[in-house]
Amino acid sequence: MTHENRQYRLAARPVGLPKATDWEFTKEPARAPEEGEVLVGVEYLSLDPAMRGWMNEGKSYIAPVKIGDVMRAGGVGKVIASKAEGFAPGDAVYGSTGIQAFATLKAKELTKIDAKLAPLPVYLNVLGMPGMTAYFGLLDVGEAKAGDTVVVSGAAGAVGATVGQIAKIKGCRVIGIAGGAEKCRFVVQELGFDGAVDYKAGDIRKGLKEFCPNGIDVYFDNVGGEILDTCLALIAPRARIVICGAISQYNNTTPIKGPANYLSLLVNRAKMQGMVVFDYAARYGEAAKDMAGWMAAGRLKSREDIVDGLETFPETLLKLFSGENFGKLVLKV
């Protein structure tokens, strides 16, 4: 039995925001697994800001997606057919499936996940890459500890929401930066942040100063641009700034805005450090154990913004850059 696959392939390198013509929608039969391979029926796909970077040419922490290739994406689904030991039809798995309905992958590229422990989309969020990014970025790079004032931007997004919740669990004071009153209410009332500043509602600096009278000890940056600069001006001595992303700059057609207040690092003997989650692969298990425990205890929430239909991919991706998504953006195949 063959399955008709549907795929989004990269057709052109975008200038600014990706547009419809940067994609090619293709249909072809899914390839049957060979020895050591598994055919996965993809159920949910992760849409992430980092995807924008993968569409660009040039040296980065990971090779660019080639023109004509299926767009890279993490996905979860169930095994349809297996020629690999340890994988049987019906097993739930995570892998870099790409934006398509079926993926034929080597068994070693797949991770089995426990569909009874949490719904599949959670493995694209708190128990997946965004969760791992939040965990290691905050605790390892940010060195957050009890009593610290932690500020996180993109606070209602996949990484930010988990950063803030873990920081609360660790005894920090947590302030989120998010766009719009609803997201700000969400991070405070649903996620337990100590405060939130709405970057769409005016003076971020004033809001942060009120919430952080002793300065910012850890700033977890998902956005870059003016918000990074404002936070730099408000850091406390020996602050740690985690550079996780810069979504405000990804679609720039002009040069990236560098943080003019970077000399605050000198005055405050502070550090600004970049992180890439893949470096922590050997320690994912440790993080997953902590996070699953916190979820089971009701201390850590995983919120997904699930959009239905593989065919909506090009426009759904844009929700990330307009700030429309609320929680982890997931595409249901």
Added chain:
Amino acid sequence: MTHENRQYRLAARPVGLPKATDWEFTKEPARAPEEGEVLVGVEYLSLDPAMRGWMNEGKSYIAPVKIGDVMRAGGVGKVIASKAEGFAPGDAVYGSTGIQAFATLKAKELTKIDAKLAPLPVYLNVLGMPGMTAYFGLLDVGEAKAGDTVVVSGAAGAVGATVGQIAKIKGCRVIGIAGGAEKCRFVVQELGFDGAVDYKAGDIRKGLKEFCPNGIDVYFDNVGGEILDTCLALIAPRARIVICGAISQYNNTTPIKGPANYLSLLVNRAKMQGMVVFDYAARYGEAAKDMAGWMAAGRLKSREDIVDGLETFPETLLKLFSGENFGKLVLKV
């Protein structure tokens, strides 16, 4: 017996480069020491880029110099009169004397130095603050280790020259960035750097790429601006950038130029960290012992650019910002 003191006081907060009218030259009798105090005859004064920052209003790692106060500066000299135990006329001392011919200071604000071990000006250079800054910035913040490629800007300046020499002693490959062919020759031929790039002679990026084919592991930044940005683009994975100063930006009347390539920190999982030498006060002895040993062994050179005459202070200070000084800029009283 009273001594006539001569002093430079801050008269106005400069806009851009300090000018003559930003200073007031005063004469008054030197104050005789009271109990616990020492009268120092100042012989050499340290002129440093950081002085420009001390002239500005606003929060920093140290209080601004007040209008009307003697300009802050480190100095070395000899005790003239003492009402403090442990200090006798003729003793050589280091302290924050200010830009003046005599300073009456508390004994605890002074450090005795050994005029037989090295000439007095060396205590304003390799055995003084620039040397300590280089030592702890490179080894503690920059975590330089054998085999690393180290790049330092302001390479012929007080801090840069010592950074490069210590890095060589530690087994690093060292490239300096300096202004002009003579300085470049000096750091390579006199100080033993592996290479030098003349920032006045064109394409720094091209020069650095040739000298650093595997990228930069440690960049020690004294200058900021375009040079910082260029180095950011060339860092190796897990690089460390030491933010020690930003002399290119100190006299800006427009906003500081932020490093547009800061996302290279993310791609390379690198860190950029500020340092202030005073934080290492408890460990100065450890550094001084190493450095005096290296000097005695002929492995570490201290070069001073000594300008004669306290009265030349306003124009001599400007040599730092035009890049005219060659080695540590010192004013002979």
